[in-house]
Amino acid sequence: MSGRTFVALTLTPESPLTDWLAALDQQIARSVGFFAGKPVIVDLSMVEADTPDLATLPDDLKQRGIRIIGIEGGNRNWPATAGWDWPESPASTRAAPAQPRENTPSASTDEEHATQAKNPAHPIALVVEESVRSGQQVVWPEGDVVVLGAVASGAEVSAGGSIHIYGALRGRAVAGIGGNSTARVFTKALDAELVAIDGFYATAEEMDPVCINGPAQILLEGERLVFRPLPG
The missing domain is CATH 3.30.70.260 (ACT domain)
Incomplete structure (x- = not known):
C-alpha cells in the first residue's frame, strides 16, 4: 500500500x-x-x-x-x-491539520515519478534539474520547488511553499497549496498562462504588463496578487 x-x-x-x-x-x-x-x-x-x-x-x-x-x-x-452521482469528497488539506507521514509524496510528471524521500522535520525544497516540458506537472506539497530551467506553455508546477524558476515561466505556477499565503513565485522571465498563491490566481490578461517578459516576483497581499520586477 x-x-x-x-x-x-x-x-x-x-x-x-x-x-x-x-x-x-x-x-x-x-x-x-x-x-x-x-x-x-x-x-x-x-x-x-x-x-x-x-x-x-x-x-x-x-x-x-x-x-x-x-x-x-x-x-x-x-x-x-436527487439524480446526481454524488462522489464522496476527500478530506480538505486546508481544513485538517497535517498528519505525520512515513514518506513524502513524490514530485510527478505525466510520465514519471521522482524518488521518494523521508519526511523531514522541516520543509525541504525539490530541485528540478531541467526544464518542465509541455504536458508535464510537478507537485511538491512539502516545501519550495526550484526549477533550474524553464516551465513551458502547457506545463504546471505546484508547491506547498514558493516556486523559483531560473528560466522563463510560460506555463502555470501554483504556490502555497494547502494554505501558505506567504509563498511567492520568482521567475527570470514572466510570460505565464496562470499564477496562483494560496488559491488566489491571475491569468495572463490580469498580470501587470510592467513585469511581462522580465524578471519578476509574485506575492499575495490580502486577496490580491502583486507583481514586482526583480532587480537586474
Whole structure:
C-alpha cells in the first residue's frame, strides 16, 4: 500500500447559475486547458435547494471538460440533486491539520515519478534539474520547488511553499497549496498562462504588463496578487 497527495481545484457555484457558468466559460477561454485532467471539488455552500438550473449543474460542468471527484456543502436530499452521482469528497488539506507521514509524496510528471524521500522535520525544497516540458506537472506539497530551467506553455508546477524558476515561466505556477499565503513565485522571465498563491490566481490578461517578459516576483497581499520586477 502507498499513499499519494494530489491537488484538487474547488469550484463554488453562485446564483444565478447561468451567469456563473458564463463567467466560467470566460475563464476557460482565457486559459485553455486549465481544467484538463484536473480533479475538481464542487462546493455548494453558496447555492440553495431551489436555485434554478441546479439539477443540470454536473452535466453543465462535464460538458466543459470538468471532472468532479467530490461535492461539499449542499444536501443529497434536495430535489435538484436527487439524480446526481454524488462522489464522496476527500478530506480538505486546508481544513485538517497535517498528519505525520512515513514518506513524502513524490514530485510527478505525466510520465514519471521522482524518488521518494523521508519526511523531514522541516520543509525541504525539490530541485528540478531541467526544464518542465509541455504536458508535464510537478507537485511538491512539502516545501519550495526550484526549477533550474524553464516551465513551458502547457506545463504546471505546484508547491506547498514558493516556486523559483531560473528560466522563463510560460506555463502555470501554483504556490502555497494547502494554505501558505506567504509563498511567492520568482521567475527570470514572466510570460505565464496562470499564477496562483494560496488559491488566489491571475491569468495572463490580469498580470501587470510592467513585469511581462522580465524578471519578476509574485506575492499575495490580502486577496490580491502583486507583481514586482526583480532587480537586474
